[in-house]
Structure formats: structure tokens, C-alpha cells
Amino acid sequence: MPVIVVTRLRLRDPALLDEFFTDAVAAIEQAMKAEGNLGADALADADNAWWSVTAWQDRHQMQTYVDTEPHLGISARLDHFCDEATFVDWEQASPNLPDWQTSWRHLTADGKAAELTRPSAANQTRDFPPPVEPPPGSD
Amino acid sequence: MPTVTVEGPVTLQQAAAALHDKLGSRYEVTTHGSGAQQALKVKQSAASTATVHLDQDGNATTFHVHGGGLVISRMVNEFGIAKKVADAIAEAFGTRPAN
Numbered sequence: 001m002p003v004i005v006v007t008r009l010r011l012r013d014p015a016l017l018d019e020f021f022t023d024a025v026a027a028i029e030q031a032m033k034a035e036g037n038l039g040a041d042a043l044a045d046a047d048n049a050w051w052s053v054t055a056w057q058d059r060h061q062m063q064t065y066v067d068t069e070p071h072l073g074i075s076a077r078l079d080h081f082c083d084e085a086t087f088v089d090w091e092q093a094s095p096n097l098p099d100w101q102t103s104w105r106h107l108t109a110d111g112k113a114a115e116l117t118r119p120s121a122a123n124q125t126r127d128f129p130p131p132v133e134p135p136p137g138s139d
Numbered sequence: 140m141p142t143v144t145v146e147g148p149v150t151l152q153q154a155a156a157a158l159h160d161k162l163g164s165r166y167e168v169t170t171h172g173s174g175a176q177q178a179l180k181v182k183q184s185a186a187s188t189a190t191v192h193l194d195q196d197g198n199a200t201t202f203h204v205h206g207g208g209l210v211i212s213r214m215v216n217e218f219g220i221a222k223k224v225a226d227a228i229a230e231a232f233g234t235r236p237a238n
Contacts, residue, residue: 021218025211032210041210044140044217046203132140134190134205135176 001091002038003056006103008111008128011048012083012118020081023074024050030071036061038095045131049084053097062089078114084123085114100131140217141204141225145232149200151193155179157231158191158224181224186212189221191228202228 011020024042031040031054038055045051056062065071078085088111092098098106108126113119122128151170158168158181167182171190179191188207193200204225206216 017218021214025214028214029211042214044206044214044221046140046142132142132203134203135172135178135192 001058001093002095003059003062003089003091004098004103004106005054005056005062005087005089006098006107006111007052008045008084008086008107009050009078009082010084010120011050011081014048016081017048020050023070023077023081024052026070027074028052030068031065034061034065034068037065039097041097043100043131043133046129049128049131051100051103051131053100053103055095055097057095079117082114082116083118083120084128085116086111086123086126086128087114088112100133104128104130140206141222143202143204143225143228143232143234145200145202145228145234147198147200148195149193149202149232151177151179154191154193154202154228158227161227161231162224180207181220182207183220187216187220189216189224191224204228 011017028040028042031037036057038057040054043051086107088107090106108128111126113123116123155168155170165183169180171178171180181189181191190205190207192203204221206213206221208216
């Protein structure tokens with residue numbers, strides 16, 4: 001059954017954006033080319049938060065991606081970049097990526113927070129606002 | 140996604156005029172959608188686009204600026220043209236962009 005993985009990362013300092021952006025693009029590109037990937041997307045939210053969502057054929061292929069460079073090294077830098085870092089995954093019948101509001105609902109209900117040196121209060125409570133998206137069809 | 144909050148109500152038409160003025164003729168600014176879904180599209184080239192939509196909240200207007208395109212190109216546009224558009228709005232309405 002397809003596995004969906006959603007991440008929400010908030011930069012602890014806007015000055016880190018250049019550095020973070022390079023890593024974020026590398027991770028998304030890697031996911032899109034990875035074996036077993038069914039789709040990937042990213043959203044720049046308000047308040048320096050970045051979302052990603054990926055769909056995988058199964059957990060094994062997802063884990064192979066997670067444990068492969070550049071993702072492996074990038075995940076080790078989350079503590080440097082973030083004051084909020086939360087992840088959630090679930091299985092679903094459809095291989096299609098969920099919309100961002102569905103991703104937000106799963107993340108705030110069942111997400112797991114990374115252990116960070118400088119976490120915000122919301123990092124543990126997952127009291128995150130819904131992501132701000134552009135109006136449909138505006139692309 | 141860059142956001143800019145300014146005091147007072149600002150219409151989409153006022154925002155479009157301000158962007159025309161600040162960005163110049165190399166950028167095309169058009170209005171899309173209607174009602175709450177209404178937005179501005181700012182285009183520098185086929186690959187470099189951004190969308191601006193407004194939230195009115197009491198006596199403040201918040202501009203949300205999203206990069207256009209698909210996945211990677213959208214991420215690049217979040218970093219490039221969206222930031223430029225947010226800076227132009229902030230300059231036009233006398234405030235500071237938040238990232």
C-alpha cells in the first residue's frame with residue numbers, strides 16, 4: 001500500500017534560508033528520482049515554514065531514500081536549521097499526493113517532533129496553523 | 140513564502156498598480172479569479188512567476204506571495220521572484236516584508 005510522508009520544517013532564523021534552500025531542493029530532487037517514489041511536492045508556508053510531501057510504493061523504498069545521501073546528511077543538519085521539525089507518515093490506498101490541508105491535519109494529529117536544541121513551544125504541541133496556499137488555479 | 144502586512148485596507152487593484160510602478164515594464168501584472176480567490180499573477184518570463192493574494196483582517200492587509208511553477212521551479216521562484224515582489228509591495232506601502 002502506498003506510504004505518504006509529510007514534513008514541516010520551520011527555520012529558526014530567516015538568515016538561514018540560503019543554506020536551507022540548497023538542501024531542500026537537493027532533498028526534493030533526490031526524492032523525485034528515487035526508486036519507488038510516486039510523487040513529491042513542497043510548499044513554502046508563512047512564518048519561514050516549509051512543507052514537503054512524498055508518496056512511496058512501500059516503506060522499504062521510503063527508508064532507502066531516507067538513509068541515502070544527500071538526504072541522510074541533510075537530516076543531520078535539521079537541528080542547525082530548525083526550531084520546529086515534525087514528520088508524519090501514513091498508508092493510503094491512493095498513490096496520489098494529499099492536498100496540503102489534509103497533510104496539515106495528519107501532521108497536527110499524529111506527527112512526531114524531532115529533538116531540537118532550540119525548539120519553539122509548538123514543536124512538541126504541534127499547534128501549527130494551517131498552511132497558507134495560493135488560490136487554486138493561480139499557477 | 141514571503142508575506143507583507145500593511146496597515147489599512149488595500150485592494151488588489153491598488154496592489155497591481157503599485158507593482159506596475161515598482162517593478163517596471165519587464166514584469167507583467169495581471170488579475171486572476173474572483174471574490175476570495177482573486178489573486179495577482181506577476182510574470183517576468185514563462186518560468187519566473189509569482190502569485191499574490193490578500194487577506195483583509197480588520198485594519199490590516201496581509202499579502203501572501205507564492206512562487207509559481209511546479210515543485211523545484213516553484214521553490215526557486217519562492218526564493219527569487221516572490222521575494223522581489225514582496226520587497227516591491229513593502230516598499231510601495233511603506234513596511235517591511237516578513238519571510
